[in-house]
Amino acid sequence: MAGAPLTVSVVAADHEVWTGEATMVVARTVEGEIGILPGHEPMLAILAKGEVRLTLADGRKLTANAEDGFLSVEKNVVSIVAGTASLVS
Numbered sequence: 803m804a805g806a807p808l809t810v811s812v813v814a815a816d817h818e819v820w821t822g823e824a825t826m827v828v829a830r831t832v833e834g835e836i837g838i839l840p841g842h843e844p845m846l847a848i849l850a851k852g853e854v855r856l857t858l859a860d861g862r863k864l865t866a867n868a869e870d871g872f873l874s875v876e877k878n879v880v881s882i883v884a885g886t887a888s889l890v891s
Contacts, residue, residue, distance in 0.1 A: 806840055806878050807823040807824060807825055807840060807859055807878070808823065808824045808825065808826075808827060808838065808839075808840055808878050808879070808880050809821075809822075809823060809878060809879045809880070810822060810823070810824045810827055810856060810879075810880045810881075810882070811880070811881050811882065812854060812866050812868065812882045812884070812887055813881070813882065813883050813884070813887070814868075814884055814885070814886055814887040814888070815884070815885050815886070819866055819887045819888060819889060820856075820864065820866060820889060822858070823858070823859055824856040824857055824858055824859070824864075824880075825839070825840070825857050825858070825859055826838065826839055826856070826857040827854065827855070827856055827857075827880050827882075828853075828854070828855040828856075829847075829849065829852075829853075829854045829855075829868070829873050829882065830849065830850045830851070830852030830853065830854075831847040831848060831849060831850055831873065832847075832848045832849075832850045833847065836873075838875055838880055840878050841878070842875050842878075843875070844874075844875055844876045844877075845873075845874070845875045846872060846873070846874045846875075847872065847873045847874075848871075848872055849868055849869060849870070849871045849872055849873055849882070849884055850869070851867075851868075851869035851870075852867070852868070852869070853865050853866070853867060853868075853890070854866045854867075854868050854882055854887075864889070865889070865890040866882075866887055866888060866889050866890060867886075867887065867888055867890055868882060868884035868886070868887040869884060869885060869886055869887075870884055870885030870886060871883045871884030871885055871887070
């Protein structure tokens with residue numbers, strides 16, 4: 803199922819920041835930066851303060867700042883839940 807896009811949601815404590823499909827997600831965790839592509843193994847990581855970079859299906863890039871939260875991956879669904887998060891571009 804590696805050809806299917808990722809379904810991504812970036813959520814702050816009080817609002818949804820962005821939801822949609824992406825071909826790649828790059829986020830900063832407390833253990834370092836991680837890149838997620840379709841077909842990634844299930845995982846849970848603690849977010850570090852920094853950028854979450856999304857590559858959309860049409861090649862556009864989207865960046866959000868996020869901190870105080872976690873990132874989970876399961877069956878091509880990436881959930882980024884942060885205490886604070888906002889779109890940069």
